[in-house]
Amino acid sequence: MRDIASFIALNRFGMGAAPGDAALIATDPQGWVLNQIMPEIRVPRLYRTRQRSDDILRGIYEARAESREAGSEATRVAYRSEFNPSLVTRARLTIASNTPFVDRMTLFWSNHFTVSNTRRIIAPAIPAYEREVIVPRIFGRFADLLKAVVRHPCMLVYLDNATSMGPASRVGRAQARRGNPHALNENLAREILELHTLGVGGGYTQADIVSFAKVISGWSHGGVRYRPGEHVVHGGFEFRRDFHEPGPKTILGRTYDENGEQEGIDVLDDLARHPATARHIATKLVRHFVADDPPEGAVDQIARVFLDTDGDLAEVTRAVVQLNQAWADPLAKVKTAYEFVIAVHRSAGRIRATRQDIFQPLRLLGQFPFTAPSPQGWGDTAAHWIAPEALMRRVEWARRFSARLPSSLVPQQFLDDVIGPVASDAVHTWVGRAPSPDAALALIFASPEFQRR
Amino acid sequence: MHRRFFLQAASAGLLASMGGTRLAFATTPGDKRFVFIFLRGGLDGLHALAPVGDPRYAQLRPNLALEASQTVSLDGYFGLHPALSGLAPLFEANEMAFIPAASTRYRNRSHFDGQNMLENGSGRPFGARDGWLNRAILGLNEGDRRLGLALGPSVPLVLRGSADIQTYAHSPLPEVDDDFLARLGNLYRNDPVFAQAFRAAQGAADPAMAGMIDGPLANQDFAVSARVAAEYLVRDDGPRIAVMEMQGWDTHIGQLGRLNRLLSGLSQGITDLRAGLGDAWQNTVVVVASEFGRTAAENGNYGTDHGTGGLAMVAGGAVSGGQIAGDWPGLSARSLFEGRDVAALNDCESIFKAVLIGHLGLDEGYVERVVFPDSQTSGPMHGLIRT
Numbered sequence: 022m023r024d025i026a027s028f029i030a031l032n033r034f035g036m037g038a039a040p041g042d043a044a045l046i047a048t049d050p051q052g053w054v055l056n057q058i059m060p061e062i063r064v065p066r067l068y069r070t071r072q073r074s075d076d077i078l079r080g081i082y083e084a085r086a087e088s089r090e091a092g093s094e095a096t097r098v099a100y101r102s103e104f105n106p107s108l109v110t111r112a113r114l115t116i117a118s119n120t121p122f123v124d125r126m127t128l129f130w131s132n133h134f135t136v137s138n139t140r141r142i143i144a145p146a147i148p149a150y151e152r153e154v155i156v157p158r159i160f161g162r163f164a165d166l167l168k169a170v171v172r173h174p175c176m177l178v179y180l181d182n183a184t185s186m187g188p189a190s191r192v193g194r195a196q197a198r199r200g201n202p203h204a205l206n207e208n209l210a211r212e213i214l215e216l217h218t219l220g221v222g223g224g225y226t227q228a229d230i231v232s233f234a235k236v237i238s239g240w241s242h243g244g245v246r247y248r249p250g251e252h253v254v255h256g257g258f259e260f261r262r263d264f265h266e267p268g269p270k271t272i273l274g275r276t277y278d279e280n281g282e283q284e285g286i287d288v289l290d291d292l293a294r295h296p297a298t299a300r301h302i303a304t305k306l307v308r309h310f311v312a313d314d315p316p317e318g319a320v321d322q323i324a325r326v327f328l329d330t331d332g333d334l335a336e337v338t339r340a341v342v343q344l345n346q347a348w349a350d351p352l353a354k355v356k357t358a359y360e361f362v363i364a365v366h367r368s369a370g371r372i373r374a375t376r377q378d379i380f381q382p383l384r385l386l387g388q389f390p391f392t393a394p395s396p397q398g399w400g401d402t403a404a405h406w407i408a409p410e411a412l413m414r415r416v417e418w419a420r421r422f423s424a425r426l427p428s429s430l431v432p433q434q435f436l437d438d439v440i441g442p443v444a445s446d447a448v449h450t451w452v453g454r455a456p457s458p459d460a461a462l463a464l465i466f467a468s469p470e471f472q473r474r
Numbered sequence: 475m476h477r478r479f480f481l482q483a484a485s486a487g488l489l490a491s492m493g494g495t496r497l498a499f500a501t502t503p504g505d506k507r508f509v510f511i512f513l514r515g516g517l518d519g520l521h522a523l524a525p526v527g528d529p530r531y532a533q534l535r536p537n538l539a540l541e542a543s544q545t546v547s548l549d550g551y552f553g554l555h556p557a558l559s560g561l562a563p564l565f566e567a568n569e570m571a572f573i574p575a576a577s578t579r580y581r582n583r584s585h586f587d588g589q590n591m592l593e594n595g596s597g598r599p600f601g602a603r604d605g606w607l608n609r610a611i612l613g614l615n616e617g618d619r620r621l622g623l624a625l626g627p628s629v630p631l632v633l634r635g636s637a638d639i640q641t642y643a644h645s646p647l648p649e650v651d652d653d654f655l656a657r658l659g660n661l662y663r664n665d666p667v668f669a670q671a672f673r674a675a676q677g678a679a680d681p682a683m684a685g686m687i688d689g690p691l692a693n694q695d696f697a698v699s700a701r702v703a704a705e706y707l708v709r710d711d712g713p714r715i716a717v718m719e720m721q722g723w724d725t726h727i728g729q730l731g732r733l734n735r736l737l738s739g740l741s742q743g744i745t746d747l748r749a750g751l752g753d754a755w756q757n758t759v760v761v762v763a764s765e766f767g768r769t770a771a772e773n774g775n776y777g778t779d780h781g782t783g784g785l786a787m788v789a790g791g792a793v794s795g796g797q798i799a800g801d802w803p804g805l806s807a808r809s810l811f812e813g814r815d816v817a818a819l820n821d822c823e824s825i826f827k828a829v830l831i832g833h834l835g836l837d838e839g840y841v842e843r844v845v846f847p848d849s850q851t852s853g854p855m856h857g858l859i860r861t
Contacts, residue, residue: 355667385647403667409675412668417647420654428590428631429600445664451657456515456724458586460654467658469665 037364078256082244187266519785608635704750
């Protein structure tokens, strides 16, 4: 590897150094990253055999319309046939990717808009949600990304909005008559404000949350049946007027007149361009690309670009890549477990990763995709990832994985290729003294330099 | 921290607990068994089998030399390290032989090259991509039966090749040996985040000292491997050839405690094999070898550095034991290779050939042509296998 900037490009912005990456970067590491910011990100052809999310979900809903058991069985089948194979493909694509910055930004936004597999019925469709909703918009407008995410059945079910109904809606009143007055669910509204847009301390109140929940009451999907005999039509978004709370609602001091489905769109558009949102997103981006403790100046800078461009993520991302602070300390960040596993596989080059090669370490290291413990997603600081047992598992997995690498890998050369410009004397020394080539490779994988980015 | 406690639990009825592993069993294999135990890192032969009868020994190793009284005397000249005393009964029963001054044809001092040499059998560090034992298996039954068993997470080079090999690893993530952790501690020293987590995982010990602590978990993997190997090999339809590895023999620093522990683990593994194999032990040969030996003299860190002539061991009911086999050059200044190492007078290839031809019945021409090409100068060692 040529220099520290190459290391930063490949690890902080990429997903780890792979053989041949140095040639791609040539003499312009930052340019290599910037060139990956493209208006249209295409879904890779490897996914062409996978179903679309509304087909997956329609199949499950249809089965559930027959019986609860049939629904559970259809969910299990779809989980096996869609969820797991998609994750293998996803990991392999990133391992082989020539545009790893795209993969990284996908992970970033997918984590920002976390959906986890705890809600079994939508779990099989989560990878499809990511590739249909997140991937095409990572360099688009934030407002479009936000709206697409919130309208997706995976998010609507994960955060309990699919059956949320306004107390004064037609169905809500009927529920109240049956002694069930608490039909409005605030979860999605709260998490949008707290996690997706304004952020904690973003200036909203509990009253804002309730109003917002009323605004998006009725945002549901084609699989929710509320009248016996009604058929499942599709597995996509559906606005159910019968669930929607009528009348004007006030959020953050602005009143939105009754306008059905459009109310939610208008609120999301306003939230997307709110200064608190700009600051929240900027903070997360700077934390991801500069330091666990994001420096104020850099956050200000990115937030300003966010506001000035009306949330144009291509411009915002470009500004992040061009932050001087992002190119200062090459080892400021720690790789998450997923990033670590992918980076090890990338460095190994020609080895084709089996499903077990991918799934086992992700399970053992505690970051199996789409299993984040809460809607907040995975943590993005060293403290989240380098705990004693977690570190030992990384070491143990690396030690074992290295034993399977081809003996043609020469450790010192490998060291230069993956962490050369940032490798400490200690790494050079102890890799040189390692008792076997695979122990040497394992030391490289286990080194702080390899585990950092 | 209580990690990997299931190892103890697994020791009772290992086969019963291995429902998930799919091992293919051959239908009519012969009854000869062969186990190769690879000590990675370079065993200090002069510490395991100490030439206590040679006054030069104590001179070369003022801090490390064993006293004759500490050792189990085998022939008045060589004494067995106390941690290997469990092997003395085998020696007495003529079931064990030691071959000092042993090495491959390799004469440099790189672990990587040395291990490749011991495993690929080509006579050159990168001379072959497969292992000599895999080629031997191809010759035994054309490779259509899974005669070979690798104990550990991966198939070592010596068993890699076109003949299918069974593998058995008893835990998804085997523990890393203390030696590796000790080395790793040095990498973490200047990174507080990693150093702190690593220290906590080691139970608050100084990471750099981890290798020196007499930890009970060291080489538990090996102990389990030995018991598992016996359980498989003893079966009529089981594999016939097994390879086990032990890490951590590269003892540059503070080797007394570490070798004490490693040798006792090795000794226990061999006696466990013997116990587990029962009557099949009579048809078994176990060979223990390392990629090279260590310097005759100690270094300044209570350790020894990479050398040449090391120590090989051969055990089993099919062994013509009770002997110190091969030639011994002595420790005089003139006889040391390049003035520092025990001269390697006995080739590991000769030992392996004796086993392949004399024990497993492999055709001698095939061995010379395919298994160990270009090695005619290292003929099969005579008198090692019971006839």
